[in-house]
Amino acid sequence: MYENMNDMQMQAVCRTEGPVLILAGAGSGKTRVLTNRAAYLIEEKGVNPYHIMAITFTNKAAGEMRERIDEIVGFGSESIWVSTFHSACVRILRRHINRIGYDTNFTIYDTDDQKQLMKDICKRLEIDTKLYKERFFLNEISHAKDELISTSAYREHTEGNFVRQKVAQVYTEYQQMLYKNNALDFDDLIMKTVELFQNDREVLEYYQDRLRYLMVDEYQDTNTAQFELIRLLASKYENLCVVGDDDQSIYKFRGANIGNILNFEHYFPNASVIKLEQNYRSTQNILDAANGVIANNHGRKEKALWTQNDAGDKVLFSQFDSGFDEAEFVAADIQKKVRSGFRYQDCAVLYRTNAQSRLFEESFILANIPYKMVGGVNFYARKEIKDLLCYLKTIDNARDDLAVRRVINIPKRGIGAATLAKVQAYANEHEISFYQALRGAAQIPSIGRAAAKIEPFVTFIQTMRSKAGIIPVSELLQEIIDMTGYVQELEAEGTDEARSRIENIEELQGKVLTYEQNETEPTLSGFLEEVALVADIDSLDEDQNRVLLMTLHSAKGLEFPQVYLAGMEDGLFPSYMSITSDNALEEIEEERRLAYVGMTRAMKNLTITCARQRVVRGQMQYNRVSRFVQEIPKQVLSQTKQKVYGSQERQGTAFQQEPVQSAKNLALQQAREMFHGKTAAQQGAGQLYKNPVLDFSTGEPSSNDIHSWKAVPAQYDTKQEAAPAEIQTAAADAQDGDALARKKLGYGVGDLVRHQKFGDGMVVKIVSGGRDFEVTVQFHQAGVKKMFAAFAKLKKIQE
């Protein structure tokens, strides 16, 4: 198992005692080092797996490490504690938080909950939220917690500063409210664990003795609180191994302290430092490009990343006239790559902000490219999901007022603001929770007939609570859905939006079932906890053949043969915020690290694109090529100017402004026009075309670049007529496909179906192609389209 490791990797594996800092460059095989190190500890050093802990940032990373350790460690690997910071802390707190005065049955508040709570507080403290936004206070509090500054410590440093005094007051109130609601926010999970360790020697010693060998991944992203947590745990045996790359530190905005890695040797004077500088992932050209960019940052740990891989293709850079052109090029290029033997899953499109994803989605739908978007609106933040979760939370934790207040009038029970105010007043007066006040609603003065409306709700919750320990979570959820008539109501609504909400609810039910299957002892609290701590990236299935769309942040730790780095424009990346910031120098360095992370995700090909103009928040913006692109050494860069058919008309429409049309429809319509234009011009499919590039303002060919090259995607290839024999087999296939499809897809040839973008149409042909079906549909408006069923999500509307 150690055979394929280089000297440095071997050193990192074998240096098991004392503090170790492994500076692991991008793609230098650090996960392999960590997993092999765990195996080495057990098999060569005879360490009991029970004494080993590996901490990561995402559940996905934890899951992968767990899997790989299981593969190489024969016996006992399951007792290694592999976990994220947050879930490790939850586990510790669930056991011991009562020692610092909290209930072990606490709820975890997400950002939505935090904002809601903050809103209440600002109202109560009569703070003008136009002057100081809820968000501002939450950011301040979060930063304080990242730095382990308690409410009392914060209060001590406010002299003469009005704003800080206000924040101190809000912070104090906020913590009290959390306590009252028996809730912790994300930052509390870390901070309270540290507090627990600081205040309770016994508990700390228990964990110190248990976790004798600590390994921390992505160490550059730890904040002060996380550092303190690790330091406390490691302070007895000092067997602490941290792995990180200061060049990939991209989470300063949420408190990551780059000093943790830069000053590691200062905190642990006897630390060994091992550098992993051989890259196994990328081509030499990609590496040169990335190195050229990151070299512009100051105060880095000296590193020289190298590779034995081939030089490979040059990094491709293209500037387009608009975001539409950019997205369309990427779609066409992916199709080209797929035809040349790559799979969709080999490709990833990375961008700075989630808002950029839409253009790609639309281009991909039109080009029939299967894709998956990671991130964006958090699934668990959707209204319908939150509603149902808050029912579960209410059942789980009687003290979570926020959850109760959210669902008390869902569905409409005729309980309004006036009644809620009376209940709240009663609760405050008697120092009981909101829910307890509801239980005694009859005693609340002047509540009148409202008491009768509250009663059924309380009875329902009580019944569910008594069932909670007995029936599985999935049944609990089903009963909530049935009793509240939530789905029924949505069905009655009958809109597309309602249907998608129902789909989300079904997905939630699916997630509950998955949880129950994976867990040995599934509980309601356990499920709610898991839900609170997942990120979208965690549930990513890499085996599915589809292009991934995600932000650069989400892409950290991943790798792809084909990477598209889109929107490389000054103002977008580096972001406008960073350029105009007070400490722009520092912030632009963080953006540069982000660019470095993005570029080093690429294994074989890196394509960088940008647009001259793009619509941002409904406004046209004109951006220059990103400074990061200029920093790429010229000899590894292949620069082409791109222009696509039809962009002139598009520019026209973009400026003429059609007030009736939403931008989304406009974009789609324009994309459609392009699509049809293409199909008409099929003859030259797959060849390179020479087009004049027209000057934007005059419409004349521009003087500086007369010609540009453009590949017409072969997706629009005219298929040759099939020979008679082939027609027969095709017909047989079609029949087989149809019979199978009717079972598996729920529709068959001749059925009317609906497509998300193309509208309604009739199924003309279905061909079974291994795992998936290729469905041909004659759309009423959009013409004949071939698509894969799993991706197209066609819905039958009529026989």
Added chain:
DNA sequence: CCTACTACGCTTTTT
């Protein structure tokens, strides 16, 4: 108390 409309804020990134 409920519904429909308007206004606003957001968007840099997220465990």
Added chain:
DNA sequence: GCGTAGTAGG
């Protein structure tokens, strides 16, 4: 440009 929260009118 979108989605949500707040408000006014029924």
